Amino acid sequence: MTNIKFDSYSYLLDRTARRVKGYAQQKFASGDFDVTVDQWLILKSLDNDKYLKQKELAEITGKDNPTLTRIVDLLCKKGLTERITHKDDRRSFTVHLTAAGTAKLEELSPRVNEVRMKAWENLTEEDYEQLKTILNKIYQNLES
Template identity: 35%
Template sequence: MLFEKLKPRESLGFLSWKVSRLMTNDLAGLFASADIDVTVEQWRALIPLYKLDGLSQGELCELLSQEKTGVSRLVAALEKRGYVRREACENDRRIKYLYITDKGRELLEATVDIAVNNRDRLTQHVDPEELAICKRVLWQIIEPTLDCSCESHND
């Protein structure tokens, strides 16, 4: 009786989480089969740095909607692989600025088509008009939660 109230087929949270997991798991499999040495989560963290090099680690946390400790681990792994470099702020050594390396840029450029093809493959059976409506509705939920400084990061 308790779980009947949850109605997963009607739960926006469950449905959006499930779609996200399906797409992430498929992309992870594609990366693994192509011998790409990065997790999907690490790959996603490179995208804002590609667009806005020199973000602080705190800004990256906000853009990724993730906790500091998780982003710190992502950045450490990316740094270890040579995809990003960290620089301490001159005025406040606690603040770290993140810069994507040439190797990180090359990785994104080499893998973006894999991600786009994965997305297109997973949505190919969905009516394009309905998919457009779904995206608009999700943005209607997301946009009011964005702070003004993040809006330009979503292009």
């Protein structure tokens, strides 16, 4: 593959990722979601894995530790998450959803799905499967 093609594909991938996130951020802000896109990502990750160390949560969400700490602090203030001292290591904490956090996920999930579906609305199932395959290959190529 030539560098010109690679640069073009990298640009398209980056441009699309920024547009998707920007669209979601605008919809979250104008839709009275009471959480940001990044906060939603943390809540959704905690729904999948009930108790995570902050370091694990940072890895899953692609956030650096200071950014993740700020997001979790805000979610704790909103009563949507809480930190619990880790059972095996009193120097570390696990983060988990509170009942209010679980309720917020249930309340917002249909609305978040509507926002996400905007990006997919003109794609066929075959388009989606091809895109998923390609993105997973790119991701796996960059695993260390």
